Amino acid sequence: MTALEDRYSAQATVIPHWISETTLWYLRRIASGTNEFVFVDAESQSRRPAFDHALLAQRLAENTSEEVNPSSLPFSWIDIASDGSTVRFYFSGKTFQFRNADGELEVWEGDFGTRLEPLAAEEPSSGGGGEAEVIIMNRTGGTLKVYWIDTKGEAVEYGSVDAGKGLEMKTYVGHVWRVEGQNESERKAFKAVEGEGVAVVEEWGARSGGQDSGEGTKEKRGAEDGDHGVFVRGDDVWVRDAEGEHKITDNSSTGTRYDSDRVLSSPDGNFCVVWEYTPKEGYTLNLVESTPQDQLQPKLTTMSYLKPGDKVRIERPRMFDVQGKCEVPTDDTLFYNPYNLHHLGWSDNGEEYRFIFNERGHKHLRVIGMDRQGAVRAIVEESSKTFIDYSQKMYYLVSPDTTELVWTSERDGWNHLYLHDMETGEVKTQITSGEWVVRDVTRVDWDTRQAWITVYGIVPDQDPYYSHLARVNLDSSEFTLLTDGDGTHSWTWSPNNRYLLDTYSRINQLPVTILRDAASGSQVAELEADDTASLLAEGWNPPEIFTAPGRDGATPIYGIIVQPKDFDPSKKYAVIEDIYAGPHDFFTPKSFTPGLGQRELADKGFVVVKLDGMGTNWRSKAFHDVCYKNLKDGGIPDRIAWIGEAASTRSWMDLSRVGICGGSAGGQSAAAALIFHGGFYKAAVADCGCHDNRLDKMWWNEQWMGWPVDESYAASSNVVHAANLDGALMLIVGELDNNVDPASTLQVVKALNDADKDYEMLLMPGKGHGAGDSEYGRRRRLQFFRRWLGGESV
Known part of the structure; x- marks a missing residue:
């Protein structure tokens, strides 16, 4: 079935190659081994073959004496004129040019595409590029x-x-x-x-390989030799001027340091902010590799690994008067006890230095201004009784003249955009509003004062997790939805942002690609239509989209149901939930997905479900807050209600045999299902679970469980409550897991032993995080579920 999905997915995929501001080409893969080059002219709203494939194949065969199939041309990339008049391609050691007007083919001696020069030395890939x-x-x-x-x-x-x-x-x-x-x-x-x-x-020449062993040149901040200004030497701040060098701090006994990479002079150079800090201190994770490949004896790896409650790096910007060679006293009340700080920079007039303060525990988030006289103010203030989702939802953009700030906030219960005046500290405009959320900001044009944003939940009667693109003026006027179609959308822009290619699909519908006018969202041309009917006619059994109320009987919960490949509605099937309930996102696939991961278990004779319960992200703040100090919840009450509602109209779902499996945070939830909700779930496989949030990484757990570490951590712990286990549990862990400390799983093992509870344990030497997703781990998981849940039954 995967091959069938792959074939139709390849056919529906459009990778645009823009050759001018209004024209593009793409390669359309029609079926296995057959394809077609397509030329699109946005101005004429036309889509056509890029050339006469049969004639080109004939001419190419005549020139090379090779057999050429017009439906499977021996090249996959072309250099086409912006008006479509000529096409160049590489074949059999030569570059050819085909003229559409007269059908003539000739050898081309000019440049062909943008040449990439070999690197002098191979290097690692860098991230973050477009x-x-x-x-x-x-x-x-x-x-x-x-x-x-x-x-x-x-x-x-x-x-x-x-x-x-x-x-x-x-x-x-x-x-x-x-x-x-x-x-x-x-x-x-x-x-x-x-x-x-x-x-x-073409030829090899000198070998290009190996990583440059040099460390490179580190950017220097502050005064260079011979320059005037502020710099850091040792543990102190110094000023260099015409009279020499002057130490202006005495940091010998404070235990703090100054950061030489945070020496930030005002535009006129008369004042300077230097960041002071105390280093982080926390847990050291020791991993023992029992079976290293390069030696017989075990090998120890040690790494720094901050856990909830450990000491983070504490930073404090300090203001210095360069001319006066002294510090300007400042009050840190507004940014005391930081989790971290973000540098924003000096105001355009140089009167104020600005930064973002994220409080430890994440209940306060502020944009702070510190002026030359030492006055400190809150320009933007965010507060929450639960948590501020800084890790997923914090967005800020300072205007070129530094007087305005675009900022995201959930202050009205939904994630929206606000425009702040940084001079007055007032909100000029709430740019977006409504019972839907801004997912991210694609771009902001300060000249036209418009923003392009990704939004969720904005189209009535659609899944609220479907993404759409919208444009809005910074004064909140003229909100325009630029995408259309029932599904989740992704898009790419033309080089001048005049057009966009909008592709949308659903888990049960093939992608559709539309060329749209970027200003209005109106359709210019349909490039690839919905061909789901053909896929269904060939025997595709798509996942079923299902929605039912959660624990409160009102809030809709969205998920999918995946049937076995040889599904027989007259039989009864054990149900397995594939769970991941991390509060940082949602996890049910929304777009067409060839090789859907849930199919592997389904095709072994189970009905597999996946859904997003309360406590996951990208709906309302209230929906998200269910996770606060409550990671044991995992939305499981919603999941039980959802599965029960689904089974009430699907007799082939056997609720006497329900299993659950997941990894990492999903491993925590899978085990928690048997510990806190035994009776409904009968068997669980927990892979590399963070079973006690006190043992896991600091940032993720303090974001949702808060700081300081309190009784809520123990209340959510699978270790503390292991004696309540009700059902068959299989634990999997890799000894080299540097994401979640393997001790998290082993402490569950100890607690189960102490409680005289039966369980199965798979320790995987040499494996890291996600060990259970290895081929061997998946086979053992299948055996476990067959043993405890069986398979299909008449």
């Missing part, structure tokens, strides 16, 4: 192997490209790709740049 494309053109006599170099410098095999062929890869700016020939000396590496880049491999 979308890009790399085309590997193989002009050698043999097959090339292609590897992606990950951010740690490790090579990940990607594929191969035969002699005379090209390989087109969607990637990101800054990603590094290696190509290798037949022996080790044949190696080159290329880095993706913005847009499209062609890496032509």
Whole structure:
């Protein structure tokens, strides 16, 4: 079934190649081994074949004496004129040009695409870049192997490209790709740049490989030798002027330090802010690798790993008068006890330094202003009785003249955009409002005073997790929804932002791609239509979208039901819930997903469900707050209500045999289902679970459970309450898990032993986080569920 989904997904996928402000081409994969190049002209609102495929194939066969199939041309990338009049491509060691007007084919000697030069030395990929494309053109006599170099410098095999062929890869700016020939000396590496880049491999020359061992040049802040200004030397702040160097602090006995990377001078240079800090202190995670590959004896790895309650790095900006060679006293009451601070910078007039204060415990978030005289004020103030979702929802953008700030807040119960006046500290405008949320800000144009935003829950009668693109003026006027269609949307922009390609789908519907006018959202041309009917006709059994009220009998909960491939409604099937309930996001897939992960268990004879209960993210603040100091909840009461409602009209769902499985936070929830909700769930597999939030990473757990560590942590602990286990439990953990301390699982084991409870345990040497998702781990999980739940029954 996966091959069928893959084929239709490939056919529906549009990767645009813009060749002018109004024209583009893309390769349409019609079926296995067959494809078509499509040319789109936005101005004429037309979509057509990029050229006469049959005629080009005929001309190419005449020129090369090779058999050429017009439905499977021997190239996947073209260089097409902006008006579509000519098409260039690479084949059999040559670049050809085909003229659409007269159908003539000729050898082309000019440039072909943007050439990528080999790197002098292979390096790790950098992250955070925009979308890009790399085309590997193989002009050698043999097959090339292609590897992606990950951010740690490790090579990940990607594929191969035969002699005379090209390989087109969607990637990101800054990603590094290696190509290798037949022996080790044949190696080159290329880095993706913005847009499209062609890496032509013809001859090898000097080998390009190995990581640069140099540390590079670190950016320096403050005064350079011979310059006037403030700098950090040792543990103190110094000023250099025409009269020499002057130490202006005495930090010998305070235990704090000054950060040489946070020496921030005012525009006129007369004042300077230097950040003081005390280092973090916390838990050291020790991992013992029992079976290392390079030696017989076990190996110890030690790493810093802050846990809830540990000491974070405490930062404090301090103001200095450069001319007076002294500190300007400031009061830290408004930014006392920080979790962290974010630098914003000096105001345009240089009168005030600004930064963001995130309080430990995450109940207060402020934009702080500190002026030259030492006065400190709150420019923006956020507070919550539960938590401020800084880790997922904090967005800020300072205007070019530094007097306005675009800011996100849940102060009215929904995540929305606000425009603040940083001079007065007042809210100028609530830019967006309503019972829906802003997911993120795509871009802001200060000249037109407009923002483009991703929104959830804005279209009535649609799943509130479906993403849409909207535009709104910064004064809140002229809100315009730019996408249309019942599904979750993703989009790419034309180079000048005049057009956008809007692709939408659902878990049970193939993608549709529309070229839209970016200003109005109106349709310019349909590039790929919905062909779900054909997929269904070939025997596709899509996941079922199902919605039912949660624990309160009113709030709709959204999820999917996945049936076995040989589903028989006259039989009864055990039900397994695939759970992940981390409060940072939602997790039920919303778009068409070939090879859906839940199918593996379903196709072994189970009905598999996945849904998002209360306490997960991207709905109302009240919906999210259910998780606060309550991670044991996991939305499980909503899940029980949802599964029960589904089974009430589906006789083939056997509620006497319900299982649950998950990893990481899902592992915590899976075990919690048997500990806190025994009776409904009969069996659970918990992989690498964070079973006690006091043992897990600080940022994630303090965000939702708060600080200081209090009795709520113990109340949510699977370890503390292990004696309440009711059902069959399988625990899986990797000994090298550096995401969740393996001790979290082993402490559950100890508690179960002490309580004389039966369970199964799979310890996986040499494996890290997600060990249970290995092939062996998945096989053992299946055996466990078959043993305790059985499979289908008549």
